[in-house]
Amino acid sequence: MPQMRALIDYLGSCRQYVKYDCYGSMMFGDLDAGWQAWNGVMRHYWGGADGREGYCACGVEDNCADRTRNCNCDKNDEVWREDSGYLTQQNDLPVSTLYFGDTDQYNEMGRHTLGRLECIQ
Numbered sequence: 001m002p003q004m005r006a007l008i009d010y011l012g013s014c015r016q017y018v019k020y021d022c023y024g025s026m027m028f029g030d031l032d033a034g035w036q037a038w039n040g041v042m043r044h045y046w047g048g049a050d051g052r053e054g055y056c057a058c059g060v061e062d063n064c065a066d067r068t069r070n071c072n073c074d075k076n077d078e079v080w081r082e083d084s085g086y087l088t089q090q091n092d093l094p095v096s097t098l099y100f101g102d103t104d105q106y107n108e109m110g111r112h113t114l115g116r117l118e119c120i121q
Helices: 002-011 057-061
Strands: 014-023 034-037 081-087 095-099 109-119
Touching: 002 014, 002 109, 014 095, 057 081, 095 109
Parallel strands: none
Antiparallel strands: 014 081, 014 109, 034 095
């Protein structure tokens, strides 16, 4: 991890893709999901949210499946939905751990994708 942080600090322009496919499973409606930054700090924002806690890209763009929520998955219905985008907050990268909950019922499912750290000079 120290070598990755040194690269991020040196280049200053890195990102990491995250995606959550959900079926009856919430993201941040009840803080059911989150991720741990390289330094152990828990984060509750998703790709494309520009670091806004409790948000996914659709919440920032105001086009979520449920306009009263900040993530598509927070609609929490029995339809496959997706929240995805790039994490770009340099101080939080790279992701060390992903956390998901709200999958304890037979009709609650989720699939996650964590992309590689991408840096450009």
